[in-house]
Amino acid sequence: MPYFLLTIYIALIGLVLFRTTIFKTDGLSKLALFFIFLSKILLGFSYYFIHLNYFNGGDTFLYYEEAKLISNTFWNHSEYYYQSIIGLSPEPPNAEVFTYPSNEILIKNFGTYALVHIHAFLNFVAFDSYELHIFFMAVVSFIASINFFKVFRNSLNIPTPFLITICFFFPSLSFWTAGLHKDGYIFLGMSLTILSLYRMQENYRFRQFFTLGIGLLIIALFRYYLLAIFAPALIAYILCIHFQWNQFKTYIFSYLIFSLILSTTCYLYTGNTIFELLSIQQQLFINEKGGSFIDGINPMHPSLTGFVFFIPTAIINVLARPFLWECKDVLQFISGIEILLFLTLCVFAFYAKSEIKLPRKNSITSLITAMATSNLMLIGLLVVNVGTIVRYRSIAIGLISVIFVNFLFQYKNNQNIKKKQLKQVKTTSNIQAQNI
Numbered sequence: 556m557p558y559f560l561l562t563i564y565i566a567l568i569g570l571v572l573f574r575t576t577i578f579k580t581d582g583l584s585k586l587a588l589f590f591i592f593l594s595k596i597l598l599g600f601s602y603y604f605i606h607l608n609y610f611n612g613g614d615t616f617l618y619y620e621e622a623k624l625i626s627n628t629f630w631n632h633s634e635y636y637y638q639s640i641i642g643l644s645p646e647p648p649n650a651e652v653f654t655y656p657s658n659e660i661l662i663k664n665f666g667t668y669a670l671v672h673i674h675a676f677l678n679f680v681a682f683d684s685y686e687l688h689i690f691f692m693a694v695v696s697f698i699a700s701i702n703f704f705k706v707f708r709n710s711l712n713i714p715t716p717f718l719i720t721i722c723f724f725f726p727s728l729s730f731w732t733a734g735l736h737k738d739g740y741i742f743l744g745m746s747l748t749i750l751s752l753y754r755m756q757e758n759y760r761f762r763q764f765f766t767l768g769i770g771l772l773i774i775a776l777f778r779y780y781l782l783a784i785f786a787p788a789l790i791a792y793i794l795c796i797h798f799q800w801n802q803f804k805t806y807i808f809s810y811l812i813f814s815l816i817l818s819t820t821c822y823l824y825t826g827n828t829i830f831e832l833l834s835i836q837q838q839l840f841i842n843e844k845g846g847s848f849i850d851g852i853n854p855m856h857p858s859l860t861g862f863v864f865f866i867p868t869a870i871i872n873v874l875a876r877p878f879l880w881e882c883k884d885v886l887q888f889i890s891g892i893e894i895l896l897f898l899t900l901c902v903f904a905f906y907a908k909s910e911i912k913l914p915r916k917n918s919i920t921s922l923i924t925a926m927a928t929s930n931l932m933l934i935g936l937l938v939v940n941v942g943t944i945v946r947y948r949s950i951a952i953g954l955i956s957v958i959f960v961n962f963l964f965q966y967k968n969n970q971n972i973k974k975k976q977l978k979q980v981k982t983t984s985n986i987q988a989q990n991i
Contacts, residue, residue, distance in 0.1 A: 557684035561596075564690050568592055580701055582708050582715045591723050592697050595733060599689035602734030609886060615735045616685075618671050623683050625653045625675035640672075666737050666777035674735060688735050695739045696732045702746035703954070706753045710919050711961040712968065721957050726893055728953030731946045737777045742950055744773030745926070752789070753919045756796055784933055787813035788925035795918055802921045810929070831857040837937045847887065847941035849876065855936065862936075869935030873948055874898065877941045890945045897952055904959035907966035920958050927951035 572578055572592070573585050580588065606613045629636055632652050638645040639655045647654050653671075655661060661668055674681075674688055681687035704722045707713065713721075723729070732739040747770030751763045774781050791809035795802050818829040825832065834857035841854060849872065855865040875894060882888040930951045938944050 557682070557686045560682065560684070561686050561690055564687065565593070565596065568694070578701060580705060583701075583704070583719070587719075588701075591700070591719075592693060594723070595693035595697050595700075595729075596689065598696075598729055598733035599693050600686075602730060603685060603689060605886070606734065609884075618667070618674065618735055619685050619688060621653055621671045622674035622678050622688075624651070625672065626678035627683070628652045629675070665779060669776040670735075670737055670740070673740075685735070689733075692733060692735055692739050695743050696729075699732070699739070699743040699746040702743075702750045703957075706750055706919060707957055707961075710753065710917055711957070713957070713961050713964050717960065717964075718957075721953075721960060725953040725956060727890070727945060727949040731949040736946075738946060738949065740773055740777045741781070744770045744777070745950065746770070747773065748785075748789075749919065749923060749926075752792060752922065755793075756918060780933075781930065783817060784929040785926050788922055788929065791925065792918060792922040795921070802918065806921065806925050810925075828857070830855075830859060830862050833857070833862070833936060837939070840938050840940065840943070843940070847877070847883075847943075849939045849941060852939050865936065866932075869932060871935075872939070873931050873935035873944055876944060887941065890941075894952075897956060900956060900959050900963075904962040907962040911962070911966050911969045920961070923954050924958060927955045 569589055572589050578588055583591075602615070606615050625636065628650065632648050632650065635645055635648055635652060642658055642661075644655070644658065656664075674691075677688065677691050681691070700723050704718065707718055707722060708715070711718070728742075732742045747766050749770075751766035751770060754760075754763050755767075771782065774785070787809040788806065790813070791802075791806040794800055794809070795805050814829075821827060821829050821832055827835070834855050837855055841852075852868065852872075855861050875898070877887045877891045877894075879888065879891045879895070882891050928951075931948055934944060934947045934951075938947060
């Protein structure tokens with residue numbers, strides 16, 4: 556039954572793709588879009604089987620079971636769910652229902668409960684089938700990938716086949732956004748945010764502001780703390796495109812000012828400095844030791860000095876782990892190979908950038924770089940579990956990789972232009988020599 560319904564749902568997506576213009580994307584045929592969507596479904600199943608057999612279920616199955624519990628008991632205990640959702644904290648009925656924690660815990664883990672409730676709603680048409688939840692996550696990841704493809708195709712100089720490969724098939728990004736987890740929705744929220752901001756370079760329409768609001772709302776629902784590190788980048792981007800200010804200076808100034816405001820606000824409302832709050836959050840990750848916990852990590856001291864001295868460790872954790880010699884299984888080894896390839900790309904990209912003069916500074920790539928870099932730094936500072944690091948960094952690594960690949964192709968194009976110019980000079984010199 557689940558696979559029969561899955562076939563029907565896939566056929567409906569195919570009908571939408573081939574009969575409407577909803578997913579129309581320049582540079583991609585309708586058939587290519589359909590095959591890309593099928594790949595998302597296959598990745599979702601790989602996510603399912605790997606978590607089932609390698610992670611012994613993991614969070615994704617916990618979310619799935621809780622979503623089923625809500626949808627299957629909602630109609631019999633609707634008043635309990637309504638009151639719980641609006642924060643009234645009612646007593647659970649004498650039946651098996653989804654039990655809500657205190658408001659403090661609910662707010663702290665809001666993204667988890669948002670995910671569970673969204674899939675509880677989707678479960679009314681998924682009929683308790685994880686396979687159909689895979690379908691809905693494929694739709695989420697598919698839309699997000701298309702959004703980024705549209706942005707990069709219009710703002711970068713990467714040949715379409717390469718851009719398709721990196722936007723739709725980047726290994727860790729494609730995998731970690733394919734399953735029932737928060738990462739797929741974060742990917743969607745970021746794609747809507749960046750696409751709307753990119754289009755604001757051309758005009759300010761209500762549609763762009765609406766899409767921007769939806770994107771930021773999705774991010775806030777699932778990982779609200781990301782807004783704190785994205786906000787200065789968004790402000791700097793708006794200032795740069797509106798006033799044509801120097802991008803590097805504007806972003807640095809924006810992050811410095813926002814950090815000062817955030818630190819002051821945290822101290823006034825919590826009595827803790829921003830460094831103490833970071834240390835507390837890091838300790839929570841340390842307490843959640845898993846099979847890939849990083850041994851030998853000394854916790855960050857809750858002070859400016861401790862923060863500064865922990866930065867090298869944070870960079871190594873997020874940009875170098877897992878080390879190949881520390882890998883315990885095939886999946887960790889694949890992650891280790893991927894991060895090595897990314898670091899190799901970084902080296903070539905920085906060399907290429909140093910050898911070329913880009914036509915103009917690209918506002919949208921500066922925004923993406925700032926958002927991705929700040930996200931990576933936060934992950935490095937807080938997370939001390941390799942598996943969690945690999946999942947959390949997947950979106951940022953994927954987006955930065957697209958920008959770095961653009962440097963390589965820009966370098967190649969410049970080299971081809973130089974060769975043509977040199978050939979023309981030689982040809983002209985030969986003609987002149989013959990005339991003499």
